[in-house]
Amino acid sequence: MRDRPSITALPVPRPSACPGLLRIVAALDGGICRVKLAGGELSSAQARAIAAASEACASGVLELTNRSNLQIRGVRDAAQDELIQRLLDAGLGPRVAGADDVRNLLLSPSAGLDPAALFDVRPLAAQLLELLQDTSDFHALSAKFALQLDGGEALAMLEHPHDLWLSALPGGELLAFGLAGCPVDGSLAAVERKQAVALVDTVLRLFLELASPEQTRMRQLLDGLSVDDFLQHVQARLPFQLRRDESVLGWRRVAGSSAIALGAQSQRQAGLQMILAAPPLGRFTAWQLAALADLAQRHGDATLRLTPWQGVLLPNIPAARCPDLLAELAALGLLLDSHEPLTHLLACTGSAACAKGLADTKADACQLADLLRAGTLRPQVHLSGCPRSCAAAHTASFTLLAQPGGRYQLYQRAAGMAGFGHLLVPSLSINEAGAWFAAQPESGTTHD
Ligand code: SF4
Known part of the structure; x- marks a missing residue:
């Protein structure tokens, strides 16, 4: 952040259905303001500022997103400008006016801490975020x-x-x-680390030149243009050679466990731990966020990181402090035990606050968790109020897709199948869904 701008100096954001920090989008429960966080990280001071702003200007309900960002819900119309100014004053705005939307760079929440990491991506991530924000042409990206x-x-x-x-x-x-796509799909080519900024710059410029106005995502452009042709265009503009030898083309990122890690884990820094916790169904109250900020300051380095699993990571905790911190997190209502069914459930906002919702997915997820708690099965289930699938950018092992009348279709992810996968049951109440899972063998309903 260079200067902290005033709302009066910022341009009116372009129209979009996606909320941003400067573009508050209406929902049934009031406005939604999305705060994009570099690497999912915010300081304790920023977390307190968000908590205070959401209580003063909104409903005090905070939602974590699947891109490690945070949404303030229930923003009152008359308080929008005050909310935005408070967030800008806390240093949560973009580096330059007009760059709010383009701050979409996902990192691991354990970047720089993870013992398995091959390098610390954070300096390069900062360069890439500067490139995205400081290049005005890129502000046209979706x-x-x-x-x-x-x-x-x-x-x-x-x-x-x-x-x-x-x-x-x-x-x-x-x-x-x-x-x-994803790194587990296999790679197209490779570059040296020091060439990464030039590669990203070239790929994004080429995308903007070749894509029609309707083609807002890479997959849409590649529906009508071969990947090889695109790569040839990229190569023609680069002053270095893309590496496309067998070791690169044959490489595939090994997927880790699909189980969501919770609790304390060792960092690469000796004696320090990172602690992962999950607010139920990805929602905090302002009070919980302020309390988390205090815990991060008291036990760690006064920072928090949000995760793409709609959880939170507290980094750099001395090992001796972990037992106290874990107890305090549990007392705050955060989930720390992967055996808790709610840690395996995802639910969008649903009909309680979204006009498109056909079922109250959050309430139904709580009911499903109650039904699952009696048994040992812990299926990964995504409850979606409509096909837009806001809560999950990926396909979950199982999806309950709401239907008119509040019933659900049940899908199972299947290799090679688009959308939610294979339709298993065309119509279920949430109680019937609980009974369906209870009747399945454990091997078929945990993780695939
Ligand atoms: S998935 Fe549909 S119902 Fe759920 S929040 Fe998104 S638009 Fe609303």
């Missing part, structure tokens, strides 16, 4: 156009497709990259 930088961390979201991803190859000096 608010959904997204990049991923993967340093080989064990704690990594490898299921969300990204328009452009970069992933460290063994040794950490080369970065494989791909378009409109």
